[in-house]
Amino acid sequence: MNISSPAPQSAGSARDLVEKLCAPVPDFPLPGIIFRDLTPVFADAAAFRTVIDALIEPFQGTFDVVAGIEARGFLLAAAVGYAAGTGVVTVRKAGKLPRAVYSEAYDLEYGQATLEIHRDAVTPGTRVLLLDDVLATGGTLAAAARLFERGGAKVVGCGVVLELEALAGRGLLPGRRVHALSTL
Numbered sequence: 322m323n324i325s326s327p328a329p330q331s332a333g334s335a336r337d338l339v340e341k342l343c344a345p346v347p348d349f350p351l352p353g354i355i356f357r358d359l360t361p362v363f364a365d366a367a368a369f370r371t372v373i374d375a376l377i378e379p380f381q382g383t384f385d386v387v388a389g390i391e392a393r394g395f396l397l398a399a400a401v402g403y404a405a406g407t408g409v410v411t412v413r414k415a416g417k418l419p420r421a422v423y424s425e426a427y428d429l430e431y432g433q434a435t436l437e438i439h440r441d442a443v444t445p446g447t448r449v450l451l452l453d454d455v456l457a458t459g460g461t462l463a464a465a466a467r468l469f470e471r472g473g474a475k476v477v478g479c480g481v482v483l484e485l486e487a488l489a490g491r492g493l494l495p496g497r498r499v500h501a502l503s504t505l
Contacts, residue, residue, distance in 0.1 A: 335375035338368040339482055339503040357483055357505070359454050363396055372502060373400045376452060376480040379500045381405070383477045384450035386443060388412055390436070390465050393454035397482070401452060410442045410449070412465045423471050427464035429457070436461070438468045445473025456481040456501060459490030466497065 333341070342361040349356040362368050376397060388410040389398025395411055402409035415424060415435035422437040443449060449469045451462055456479070466476045479494060484501035491499055 425464040427460035459493030
């Protein structure tokens with residue numbers, strides 16, 4: 322496989338592709354919640370390339386490292402880091418990292434969780450682009466931003482594939498640059 326081959330021809334913008342390929346799953350993980358499964362978007366080569374390019378575009382040249390939030394954010398961060406020529410940092414659920422960590426608890430739409438990064442993940446002044454698949458209530462991205470800022474990094478923005486506007490997640494990210502490819 323030649324990784325430098327031209328991009329496949331996609332059938333639309335990133336927003337169009339996300340809206341076309343995203344699979345809604347009712348009552349997951351709890352009754353009354355509609356889970357937005359983006360794995361069909363990631364499985365389609367043309368759509369995935371379009372999404373990655375669209376996530377990079379508004380932040381091009383402003384970040385030194387990409388941080389992906391567990392777990393689908395890892396896919397996005399790895400691809401963006403490769404395409405942009407930057408390093409990748411993983412933001413993990415509690416208890417998954419072996420060295421000294423910063424920890425941050427937060428609320429999500431159906432419970433509570435804790436995120437962690439290694440204390441030496443970035444040096445002070447590092448410009449970080451945070452990536453996740455979905456912006457829902459905003460707790461996950463807000464917690465991740467606080468983790469990096471505790472380590473002295475500067476969060477330059479947050480990129481997501483899908484924003485669930487009704488859950489008002491941007492409210493927990495005041496003053497932060499947030500770029501969503503599609504909004505429901």
